[in-house]
Amino acid sequence: MSKRTVEEAIAFVEENDVKFIRLAFCDILGRHKNVAIMPQELGLAFASGIGFDYKKIVTEIDDGDETYDMLYLRPDPSTLTILPWRPQTGRVARFYCNIIKPDGTPFVYDSREALKTTLARCKEAGFSARVGLWSEFYLFKTDEDGNPTNIPWDNGGYLDVAPLDKAENIRREICLSLEEMGIQPESSHHEAGPGQNEIDFFAADALRSADNFMTYRNTVSSIAAKNGGYASFDPRPIKNKSGNGLHLFVSLHCGGENICETKPELFEHFLGGVYKNIRAITAFLNPMQTSYDRFGKDEAPKAVSWSHKNESLLLRL
Numbered sequence: 001m002s003k004r005t006v007e008e009a010i011a012f013v014e015e016n017d018v019k020f021i022r023l024a025f026c027d028i029l030g031r032h033k034n035v036a037i038m039p040q041e042l043g044l045a046f047a048s049g050i051g052f053d054y055k056k057i058v059t060e061i062d063d064g065d066e067t068y069d070m071l072y073l074r075p076d077p078s079t080l081t082i083l084p085w086r087p088q089t090g091r092v093a094r095f096y097c098n099i100i101k102p103d104g105t106p107f108v109y110d111s112r113e114a115l116k117t118t119l120a121r122c123k124e125a126g127f128s129a130r131v132g133l134w135s136e137f138y139l140f141k142t143d144e145d146g147n148p149t150n151i152p153w154d155n156g157g158y159l160d161v162a163p164l165d166k167a168e169n170i171r172r173e174i175c176l177s178l179e180e181m182g183i184q185p186e187s188s189h190h191e192a193g194p195g196q197n198e199i200d201f202f203a204a205d206a207l208r209s210a211d212n213f214m215t216y217r218n219t220v221s222s223i224a225a226k227n228g229g230y231a232s233f234d235p236r237p238i239k240n241k242s243g244n245g246l247h248l249f250v251s252l253h254c255g256g257e258n259i260c261e262t263k264p265e266l267f268e269h270f271l272g273g274v275y276k277n278i279r280a281i282t283a284f285l286n287p288m289q290t291s292y293d294r295f296g297k298d299e300a301p302k303a304v305s306w307s308h309k310n311e312s313l314l315l316r317l
Contacts, residue, residue, distance in 0.1 A: 006046045009077035009095075013039050019090035023050055023073045024214070025048070025097045027057050028109050030287075032218055034094070035073060042075075049074040049100050071107055073097035079211055084180040085120045085222050096211050115207055132203030132249035133213050136242075137220055138232045139167050139195045148230035152195030152238070165190040167197050174199060181219070183212050192298065193242035203249060225277075236290040243294030246285070264317070271306065271317055278304055278314065 004012070011241040013021065021042055035052055037045060044050070049072025075095030086092035099110035106113040122129060137155035154166035162168055167190065175185040178201065188199040199220070201212060218231060224231035236243040251258050252270050260267045274281070286292060296302030299312040306315035 004077045006077050009075075009080050010042055010046075012080060013042060013093060015205060016093075017089065017091050018082070018093045021045075022083070022092060022094040023097045024074060024094055025099060026111055028111065029058070030111075031057075032214055033057065042145075042207045045073065045075050046077070048072065048104070049097075054107075060111055070102065072100045072102070074100050081181045081215070083222075084177045085219075085226055096214070110307055112207075112210070115210055126254055128221055128253045129206045130203045130253065131201075131206045131209040133209055133216075134198065134200045134243040134245070134247040135213070135216065135233070136191050136198045136248075138193060138234070138237050138244065139170065139197060140230045140232060140237075141226055142228055142230050146225075146228075148232070150238075152228055154190075155194045156190045157194075158190065158192040160190045167195070170223060170227050170229065171197055171199060173227070174220055177219050178216065178219045179229075181215060181233055183215060185209075191242060193238060196242055196244070203251070234235060234290055235286070235288055236294045239293075242298045243290075243300055245294075246298060260317070268317065271315060275304070275306060275315060 012018075018039055020033040021037050021039060023037060023045060024032065027033055035050055037050055041050065051070040051072050054067070054071045074155055075097050077095070079094075079096040083092045083094055096112065097145055098113055099107040101107055121131070140148050141151045141153060142148055152256070153170075154164065156164040156166070171188045175188055178199075180186055184202050186200045186202050188197070191198045199216070201216065203209065204212060221231045233244055235245075251260050253259065254263075254266075257263070259270075294300045301312060301314040303314065305313045306317065307313045308317050310316065
């Protein structure tokens with residue numbers, strides 16, 4: 001992630017024909033949201049934030065005795081990127097934002113701020129984490145009005161090639177777009193289900209990986225729509241077919257060493273903490289009925305268990 005300053009971000013916008021700026025964030029339910037502003041408002045956004053009505057997104061907000069008519073989006077200059085699928089004349093840029101209260105302090109339900117706070121506590125303890133993500137998605141055809149249907153994009157299977165795999169050009173465009181946005185794809189292929197695909201990108205620090213994953217989902221959905229398709233990340237969009245998984249690969253570092261490799265007994269304590277809290281974690285990572293429909297099938301775990309070798313178990317060291 002670039003260490004671009006506020007001044008450098010403003011200069012980049014001025015020098016690169018940027019005409020629209022999207023201030024993006026992730027709401028408490030994991031949905032990608034944004035507010036668009038004109039370039040001349042960017043200085044104000046950095047200084048005091050751009051206001052929005054959070055209660056129109058989540059109706060119940062309990063923050064002690066405090067209530068707010070507005071919350072504010074303050075962009076993180078290091079997350080500036082151009083959206084490559086948008087017009088290249090009068091370009092569109094995007095920042096990820098921190099959600100702040102009217103007094104400028106962090107909003108308690110800003111998940112990005114919660115992650116930053118956790119990483120700060122981790123750093124105080126002498127540790128840092130790198131996270132890799134694998135995520136699958138289905139491509140479906142759309143009708144004449146552009147609405148999604150339940151017809152898969154193709155009938156290909158695991159690692160199939162054209163003509164069975166009809167999504168190779170879409171995956172190529174997604175990978176090239178991600179690369180333009182500073183996210184390095186590692187591999188891409190057709191997955192086991194009809195119309196199911198997977199694109200993997202390299203691990204990064206935890207905050208950057210979280211931002212990258214939101215970018216990845218937005219890019220996949222946008223490129224699919226551009227090509228007349230619909231991308232679904234639903235855990236099990238087709239009954240009795242492979243589900244969509246989100247696989248997290250975590251390495252913990254201390255003193256410049258990956259302790260999973262150098263001090264595996266210490267890493268086991270970290271794994272034990274995850275194991276101890278996994279029921280609560282599962283509630284957050286599996287919020288839908290279809291999340292549970294896929295458990296126990298196609299390498300999706302169905303028991304609280306761990307292993308050194310078995311990839312189908314919940315946790316693997």
